Amino acid sequence: MHPGLLYWEDRYLLGVSSIDEQHQRIFGLTHNLQVALYQGSSDSTLSILLKSLIIYTANHFAHEEALLSFYKFENSQEHLGDHLRFLQTAQQLLTQTGECKTSAVQMGEIIADWASAHILEFDQKIAAFLRGHGLR
Numbered sequence: 001m002h003p004g005l006l007y008w009e010d011r012y013l014l015g016v017s018s019i020d021e022q023h024q025r026i027f028g029l030t031h032n033l034q035v036a037l038y039q040g041s042s043d044s045t046l047s048i049l050l051k052s053l054i055i056y057t058a059n060h061f062a063h064e065e066a067l068l069s070f071y072k073f074e075n076s077q078e079h080l081g082d083h084l085r086f087l088q089t090a091q092q093l094l095t096q097t098g099e100c101k102t103s104a105v106q107m108g109e110i111i112a113d114w115a116s117a118h119i120l121e122f123d124q125k126i127a128a129f130l131r132g133h134g135l136r
């Protein structure tokens with residue numbers, strides 16, 4: 001058992017099922033990436049896992065942003081900014097060709113930080129707002 005492995009915890013549940021399911025999937029993809037890394041998987045395997053994690057996360061952000069715009073959430077700039085920061089960092093990691101191991105390690109760390117900071121701070125707020133609009 002590696003200490004850095006990311007596991008889902010129910011304290012991240014926000015009460016809006018589509019968002020919660022996507023967050024759980026992001027944790028799962030990150031976990032798979034970390035396991036592949038610790039098992040010494042090839043660069044091409046790591047690269048595929050890394051890309052699918054980034055693509056899935058980008059789609060998740062688009063989902064949240066669509067909900068925010070549909071329900072006219074005010075002051076979403078900071079939230080969107082945090083999404084953008086994540087994607088820019090992820091993109092940077094992807095372009096470090098031939099350094100999949102470094103990228104995968106960093107990606108695991110970024111997601112772990114993002115999970116506590118972004119979900120518990122930003123997503124928490126929008127989930128409360130969306131629940132106020134009857135979303136579950």
Ligand SMILES: [Fe+2]
Pocket residue numbers: 019023060064119123
């Ligand atoms: Fe989220």
Ligand SMILES: [Fe+2]
Pocket residue numbers: 061064079083118122123
């Ligand atoms: Fe978010």
